[in-house]
Amino acid sequence: MLTIAVDFDGTIVTHEYPRIGKEIPFAIDTLLKIQKDFQACLILWTVREGRELDEAVEFCNAKGLEFFAVNNNYIEEKESDKQPRKLKADVFIDDRNLGGLPDWGVIYQMIASGNPLKPAPTQLISDYPVKKEGFFKKIFG
Ligand SMILES: [Mg+2]
Structure with missing residues (x-):
């Protein structure tokens, strides 16, 4: 099973920590689709703790996104x-990635390729802004 660690601030929402930012376009829909299409195990991996962490988890839950674990490899850890000490994830999705955070449509394609550690095809990224609508339509119907 593919285990994916996902950051919150700057990745799922715009970086307005400690407040909850605005959802980054298609972040939640893409994560839901990744869960559904690839039975991926999603771990929320964030610097948030306590009440700020609860708010982030509630934000995602309210949109139907449930994590397998939060800041842990599994719930009771x-x-x-x-x-x-390091999380045992196959892939990390984080706005502090080298090269920055790809668009969520590109992230979906990278996971769907079966080799998410391979860099995103540059053609996909450079084509992306022009084909944005069609691209998301193709993924989300
Ligand atoms: Mg971040």
């Missing part, structure tokens, strides 16, 4: 269980 304790700090002392974490060996190694």
